[in-house]
Amino acid sequence: MTIYTSYVQLTDLPDGFLELNSNILTEQERIYAAAITDWLQQSEWCCGRILLRYLVASAYDVPVSDIMIHSLSSGQLVAETPIGQVNVSHSRIPGVWAGATARAFPIGLDLVDVADFPVDVNGAAVSADAWATLEALAKVTQRGLDWALSAACYPVDGLLIAPSGERYRTAILQNLPVDVRAVVLFPVEHTCDVKDVDIAAKIICYFNE
Numbered sequence: 202m203t204i205y206t207s208y209v210q211l212t213d214l215p216d217g218f219l220e221l222n223s224n225i226l227t228e229q230e231r232i233y234a235a236a237i238t239d240w241l242q243q244s245e246w247c248c249g250r251i252l253l254r255y256l257v258a259s260a261y262d263v264p265v266s267d268i269m270i271h272s273l274s275s276g277q278l279v280a281e282t283p284i285g286q287v288n289v290s291h292s293r294i295p296g297v298w299a300g301a302t303a304r305a306f307p308i309g310l311d312l313v314d315v316a317d318f319p320v321d322v323n324g325a326a327v328s329a330d331a332w333a334t335l336e337a338l339a340k341v342t343q344r345g346l347d348w349a350l351s352a353a354c355y356p357v358d359g360l361l362i363a364p365s366g367e368r369y370r371t372a373i374l375q376n377l378p379v380d381v382r383a384v385v386l387f388p389v390e391h392t393c394d395v396k397d398v399d400i401a402a403k404i405i406c407y408f409n410e
Contacts, residue, residue, distance in 0.1 A: 202391055204308060205260035206301045206374055207398045208383065211248055214401070215408040219244055222251045225266055241295075249293045249300075254280070255400045256300045257287060276343035277307050290340055292383070299374060299383045306391050309341030312383045322350060333384040334371055338363060341386045360389065 226234070230250055237243040250270065257280045258265040269281040270289065280289050280302065291300035292312035299312040311333040318329040327335075334356055335349040342348070342363065351364045356371045363369065368389035376397060377383060387393060 202303065202305055202393045204301055204303045204372070204385060204387065204393050204395045205256065205398050206299065206310070206383075206385065206395055207252070207256045207259075207400045208299045208374060208377055209252055209297070209401045211245055211296050211298060213405075214248065215405055218404065218408070219248055219251070222265075223247065225254060225268075226250060227269065227271075230270075245293060245295070245298070249291055249298050252298050252400065253289055253291050253300045253302075255404060256291075256398060257282060257289060257302050259398045259400050259403055260302050261287065261304075290337075290385075292336075294381070297381060299377075301385050303387065303393070306388050307341050309337035309339070309386045310383060311336035311340065312381060315380050315382060329382045330373065330384065333382050334361065334386065337371075337384045337386040338369065341369065341388075342367070361386065 226247060234243050234247050237246055253270060254265045254268045257268050261282060261284055263282045263284060267283050272278055278289050280287050287302050287304045288307050289302045290308050290310040292310055294312055294314050299310060301308050301310040313329050313333045315329045318332060319326040336346060339346045339349045348364060359371050361369045361371055369386045370389050372385045372395045374383035
């Protein structure tokens with residue numbers, strides 16, 4: 202099985218990217234974005250939702266306009282596509298976005314700025330990799346960061362045991378700048394390869410046609 206991932210520096214997007222693609226956002230997404238008062242954060246949030254569609258479109262060869270993103274009752278983020286439902290997760294820090302998608306199982310992804318770490322958590326220093334892992338665990342389980350922090354569940358040799366006893370594999374995204382980390386978590390019973398998808402190059406080629 203394959204987990205498809207992508208990393209984009211938002212400054213690399215072509216001029217007009219948001220304006221050209223804003224029509225694929227749902228009404229609910231537009232309402233949520235409108236509540237973000239900072240214009241730059243609002244723009245980057247919208248770009249993140251659009252980029253997630255581009256990742257799914259590139260991974261499964263479906264049209265961007267035919268992808269609907271929503272949350273299940275469990276809280277897991279999914280994309281409805283012409284080939285069925287796929288699991289997705291994404292994360293954003295100022296100027297940077299990363300996403301991941303898998304068809305057969307839930308995933309969690311988190312992206313962090315290394316300059317913000319280590320952080321103190323209950324008197325213990327937590328590194329960038331560890332924090333991203335805990336945030337990814339909170340996303341894949343939908344149980345929240347406080348729950349993820351409730352036990353010493355840091356990964357050993359790529360295996361993480363959650364506070365509940367559930368086990369997850371960890372994968373650190375490759376080919377990222379040294380100042381950021383991105384971690385993907387998925388259930389241990391699945392053996393996967395992680396494949397990078399250069400959606401930024403696809404977008405730029407589309408704009409240059």
